[in-house]
Amino acid sequence: MAAKGSVVEVVLESDLKNVEVAEEVTRRVSSTAGFDEDDQHKIDMAVHESVINAIWHGNKNDPSKHIWLRFEIFSDRLEIHVRDQGNGYDPGHLPDPLSQENLLSVSGRGIFLIRTFMDDFRVESRAGEGTEVVLVKRLNSNNSAPSRREGP
């Protein structure tokens, strides 16, 4: 495992207006970590979708709750943790937005985009402790969307 370089942590009030704040921090961190503009945009979008999920689905749009963002910069990758105060969900049971019956669905593409844009994505939910999603992007990875990995 590569040595850890630095950590950036941000706590945000659970309000949609803070999504752009999260994006700005993400862009600065991913630039510092050495990602090119294309990868910076993918990481930005993945964090955008994760923070919206945390505010909207996790914290139920309750502004008294918070979102925790933690960026861990390694020599070979960037790990991003997004934690809310919700009850969690199982990403394994989400419908495939690419299937014919879901193609014209209005919703259901957020997690799909996160999985497409990042090299690794996992969800850690513990009762009473909120939900934490972990996003990993490796430097010089071969993940070059619009091609995508398998799975919804």
Next chain:
Amino acid sequence: MKATLRLIDSVTVVDMSGRITLGEGCTQLRELIREQLGKGNKHLLLNLADVTYIDSSGIGELVSGFTRVSNEGGQLKLLSLTKKVHDLLQITKLYTVFDVHDDEAKAIGSFEKSAGA
């Protein structure tokens, strides 16, 4: 998000700019399409050249608009996608659902004259 409307040959061209994301951007797009359908304008060409950011909710709003306009017997088409939006539509397999154009005149000419304006 900002939107400016032009009427050309019974096609409403919507020059959009800014962000189409959950919240204000999506709400504005939804209202814009609702208003145009209410006025009987069923030929909509969304010019996305200056749209800087679309998220999954924005994509959903485009799909919703497409479905509503189609259900009303009209057509909703897209014009001048940025690379980022183009890639998003390809990833989500929606590039083949929408009629996408790069040339405004050709896009306007592609609308069915019988569908009403």
